[in-house]
Amino acid sequence: MKVSVLFSGGKDSSLAAIMLGQFFDVELVTCNFGTLPTWHIARSVANELGFPHKVLKLDPQILQDATRLIVNEGFPKNGIKFIHWHALEYLASLPDIKTIADGVRRDDRTPVLSTSEVMSIESRFNIQYIRPLEGYGRKTINVLVDMYFEIEEKKGDLMIGAEYEFELREEIKNLYGEDKVLRIFPRDHTHSRVIKMRESKTS
Secondary structure, eight states: OEEEEEOOSSHHHHHHHHHHTTTSEEEEEEEEOSSSOTHHHHHHHHHHHTOOEEEEEOOHHHHHHHHHHHHHHTSSHHHHHHHHHHHHHHHHHSTTOOEEEOOOOTTOOSSOOOHHHHHHHHHHHTOEEEOTTTTOOHHHHHHHHHHHEEEEEEETTTOOOSSHHHHHHHHHHHHHOHHHHHHHSOTTOEEEEEEEEOHHHHO
């Protein structure tokens, strides 16, 4: 049975993928708007994990709508959730997709969907939506990540990744300038990227 996992190459989506790999045929899926070629970062991590990987090109209008929402509100939470919702819906609508998943964990503030929103996607598209990290907090996630991966972790303005945030940052910078980006996105928020699997877990 195949599961399509929304994948950024960070520690959460990578951990979700290997957990699901115990029960499913995992396919990793990275969504991109074409603003930045960030998908290649996720591709390199997917190769390290040993799972097939594909890129879905999302409608640029979604990015534009999310950008307006973020600029109007002055913070990124709802704009990121807006993109994630559309990414899930697009993935769920594809032919032969029966099970989708992501790396959202228990104490994430975004892009968490409510129970009713999850049930809506499952009902409308007749699919299963799995959140394997939903019962795990940050401390437990970090312990598991350290068991399986070597990672790189830096503040968002010091690295680039395949998360939605980076194309949002680029869109806002192009429209409103770098100062607007710095005012909206928290400077202390960190992003991670898996560098490689621990040797003891690959043997």
